Amino acid sequence: PAPNPLAKPPASSTPEPPSGAQPTCETAGVVNTITAIVAAWQTSLAYRILTGAGEVEPRISTFDVWTGQTRQIAMPPRDPNCPACAHRSCRHLSGEGRPPISLCGRNAVQIHDRHRPVDLPALAQSLAPLGQVKENGFALRFINPPYELTVFPDGRAIIKGTTDPALARSLYSRYIGN
Structure with a gap:
């Protein structure tokens, strides 16, 4: 019989890290030169793929911009129970399980835990009087001083005017909904 696409995949042998366990670029910062190195590396690999100039080996690459050291290790074989590798389920990329994040130096909080689309034209109509x-x-973009909310069709939002995640969540709930 055909596999049920709605069935829960079997447990992976690779444990899922707890939400917020690792720092992000927003919470810990990033040395700006590494972004240029990674972008150039990825662009070169994309050119190889697009021009057919050779196979790209599946490897994990690390670059230490402070010491100048680079390292590559071969990718481990795919885990048949891995949600990402075998089932193409990337919860963290879709924002699931991520707490609101106060954006460094921006007086803003990003909320990305809503998992249903937002009808932007309908939301615009309901917010217009406010x-x-x-x-x-x-x-x-909704401006009701001292706050400014930028809402995306997937439900993500950036709430400017506060660095308090609880206040940002309250504003999100008041203006966008639960």
């Missing part, structure tokens, strides 16, 4: 609204199909 403040200034701009919507273009890709994002909605």
Whole structure:
């Protein structure tokens, strides 16, 4: 019989890290030169793939910009029970299980735990009496001083005017919904 696409995949032998266990670029920062190195490396690999100039070996590469050391290790074989490798389920990329994050130096909090689409034109209509609204199909910006909310169709939002995640979540709930 055909596999049930809604069935829960079997447990992976690779444990899932707890939410927020690792620092992010927003929470810990990043040395700006590494972003250029990684972008150049990925672009070169993409050129190889697109031009057919050779196979790209599946490897994990590390670059230490302080010491100048690089290291490559072969990718381990795919785990048949891994949600990402075998089932193409990438919960963390879709924002599941991620707490609101106060964005470094921006007086803003990013909320990305809503998992249903937002009808931006309908939201624009409901918010119009409450403040200034701009919507273009890709994002909605709502300004009700001292706060500014930028909402995306997937439900993510950036709440400017606070660094308090609890207040940001309250504003999200008040203006966008649960």
